[in-house]
Amino acid sequence: AQTVTQSQPEMSVQEAETVTLSCTYDTSESDYYLFWYKQPPSRQMILVIRQEAYKQQNATENRFSVNFQKAAKSFSLKISDSQLGDAAMYFCAYGQGGSEKLVFGKGTKLTVNP
Amino acid sequence: GAVVSQHPSRVICKSGTSVKIECRSLDFQATTMFWYRQFPKQSLMLMATSNEGSKATYEQGVEKDKFLINHASLTLSTLTVTSAHPEDSSFYICSVPGTGTPWSSPLHFGNGTRLTVT
Numbered sequence: 001a002q003t004v005t006q007s008q009p010e011m012s013v014q015e016a017e018t019v020t021l022s023c024t025y026d027t028s029e030s031d032y033y034l035f036w037y038k039q040p041p042s043r044q045m046i047l048v049i050r051q052e053a054y055k056q057q058n059a060t061e062n063r064f065s066v067n068f069q070k071a072a073k074s075f076s077l078k079i080s081d082s083q084l085g086d087a088a089m090y091f092c093a094y095g096q097g098g099s100e101k102l103v104f105g106k107g108t109k110l111t112v113n114p
Numbered sequence: 115g116a117v118v119s120q121h122p123s124r125v126i127c128k129s130g131t132s133v134k135i136e137c138r139s140l141d142f143q144a145t146t147m148f149w150y151r152q153f154p155k156q157s158l159m160l161m162a163t164s165n166e167g168s169k170a171t172y173e174q175g176v177e178k179d180k181f182l183i184n185h186a187s188l189t190l191s192t193l194t195v196t197s198a199h200p201e202d203s204s205f206y207i208c209s210v211p212g213t214g215t216p217w218s219s220p221l222h223f224g225n226g227t228r229l230t231v232t
Contacts, residue, residue, distance in 0.1 A: 033217050043152075043205060045223035052217075091157065100211040100221060101148050104157045 002027045004094050006105035013082045014113050020067075021077045021108045023092030030054075032096035034068065034075045039089040039107070048090070051075065079110075087112045117141050118210050120224025127198055127231055135193045135227045137164075137208030143188035144210045149181075152205040152226075161206075164191040198231040205229075 003026045013019035025034070036048040051059045051068050058066050063080045079086055092105040119138045127133050137147055145166040150158040162183050163171040170183035180202075182194040195202050207226040212219030 043207075043226045043228075045158075045207065045209075047220050050220075095217060098216045099163065100146070100209075100216050101160050101163060102158075102209075102221070103160070106157045 002029075002032075002094050002096065002103050004092050004103050004105035006092050006108050008108045009106070010109045010111070012111040012113060013079070015082055015084060017082055018078060018080045019082055019110065021079075021090055021092075021110070023075045023077070023105055025073050025075065025092070025094050027073070027094065027096065029096050032094060034066075035093040035095065035102070036064070036066070036075075036077045037091045037093060037104075038086075039091060041088075045091075049077065082112050084112050084114060086110060117222040118208065118224045120208055120227055122227060123225060124228045125230070127229070129199055129231055130197055132194055132196045133198055133229060135195070135206055135208075135229075137191045137193070137210070137224050139189045139210050139222075142213050144191075145188065146211055147185065147191040148209045149183065149191075149193050150207045150209065152207060154205075158207060161193075164193075166191075195229065198229070200231045203229055203231045 005024045032053045034051045038046040038048050049059050049061045049064050058068050065078045067076045089107045091107045093102040095102050121136045147164040149161045151161050152158045160173050161176045164183045164185040166185045172178045185191040205228050208224040210222045
């Protein structure tokens with residue numbers, strides 16, 4: 001079974017600084033999708049960024065970018081110019097196959113200090 | 115606006131009673147929906163896949179007789195927690211795939227339901 005590991009239960013960053021959240025996963029598949037979701041205190045799940053495994057280029061969305069290392073099965077999220085509104089739980093997730101169900105990591109709680 | 119509506123957002127019930135949670139797709143039809151459970155300060159765990167017109171597919175370890183799932187129409191899936199007990203207290207979230215081929219469009223999540231069993 002696929003597993004997703006987030007080894008940082010909590011992280012903090014100063015406003016305007018850069019922070020990197022780590023994620024590793026385990027799979028024997030070659031075609032899959034990886035995601036970072038943000039969950040603020042409202043508990044709404046917000047898609048931050050996605051990466052298709054067949055794409056070598058790292059995905060970017062404005063201040064958010066990933067470092068996807070397929071061979072190492074690593075998928076870290078970099079948040080640049082951190083803002084107070086970035087404070088939330090961040091979940092790394094794995095999806096694969098025709099069923100759009102996700103396997104989530106345990107999450108990293110990000111605090112942004114003013 | 116919201117694409118998926120989940121109701122209620124909060125519910126408190128007494129031990130032994132049943133609670134129904136609805137997940138409704140507002141803008142499109144969905145033959146499949148997913149139900150997740152999130153314990154406090156923990157990850158989301160997939161409970162089951164809701165299939166329109168057929169039985170739900172439950173993940174290993176999930177009691178199908180306790181967590182009844184009904185996907186009676188292409189826009190509505192319901193999760194009923196039967197004979198609820200305090201250990202069923204949790205946050206329940208549904209997700210609905212977008213239109214098109216799998217993974218071609220973002221998943222849509224409901225806002226979740228916080229269930230408290232007293």
